[in-house]
Amino acid sequence: MNCLSICNAPNFQSWTKMAESYDNLTSSVKIAMVGKYVGLSDSYLSVVKALLHACVACSLRSSVEWVAASDLDDESARLTPQAHATAWETIKSCSCILVPGGFGDRGVPGMILAAKYARENKVPYLGICLGMQISVIEFARSALGMERANSEEFDPETPYPVVIFMPEGSRTHMGSTMRLGSRRTFFQDLNCISSKLYGNSSFVDERHRHRYEVNPDFVERLESAGLKFVGSDESGKRMEVLELPNHPYYIGVQFHPEFKSRPGKPSALFLGLILAATGKLQAHLDKA
C-alpha cells in the first residue's frame, strides 16, 4: 500500500518557530534545583523539561543550577566546607528554588534548609511531592517550635509526625501502597495563586506518585501559624496544595505537575514559578 499518498506532509511550522525563537533568546533565568540525585540529571528529566516549557513561554532560556542537597547541611559545613560554601553561593545566585520529588532520607536536612532560606528570604519556591513535605516539616519546626517534626518516612519515632503514611485503600486504584496516577484536587478558596494560575479553576487533575502525606491532625496548627492548605482531595483529608500568604511565591504540591507539562502548554505552577522569579507574576494574574 502506498501510505505516502494518503498522508499529509507533516506540519512542523509551530515547532520550527518555537525552536528558532528559543535559539534567539538572550536572557535566562537561574533556577536552583535542590535534589538528591543531582549527578544524574536524567532522574529529574520531566522537571527539567517542565522548567524549559515555562521559560520558553516567558521568552527566557532555562538555566538549571544543580545543588546537591547534602552539600547544604551542617555536616557538610564541617566535613566538606568548600562544597558547602559553593552550594550556598549557588542557591543565593538563583532567582528561584525548586525541591523535586524523591524517596529516602539522604539530603533531607539540606532540602529543609533550602526551603527555610526560600521562605525567610522571599525567594520563589516550588516544592513537588517530597518538596511539599519538606516545606511542611520546615514550617512546623520553625514556626511552631516543633524541633523534631518530621515525616514518618525519615524518623518513625518523631514526636511530631507532620507527614505520615496514609494508604489509599481505593476500590478503583488497586495495587501496592503507592498512591499513583491521576487524582482530582479541589481548591478550597479560589482566591489563591494556584487556582488563579490554573485559570481560576475550582479543581485540577494531576498525577501522583507517593506514599506519605501531610498529617491531617496537624493542619489546624500549621494553618494557625500562617501556612495555608488551599487544595485537597474530595475527602478534604489529603492536603494537595499549600501556599504561604505574604510571600511572592511559595507553593508546595503533593502531585507532580511536571508530568502534564508540554512544549507550548507549560504547567501552570512551573509558569508561576518562572513568572515570580522574574517579577512578572502579579501582572500575569491581573490579566487572568
Ligand SMILES: NC(=O)CC[C@H](N)C(=O)O
Ligand atoms: N514522589 C515523591 O516525592 C514521594 C515523596 C515521599 N517519599 C512519599 O513517598 O510520599
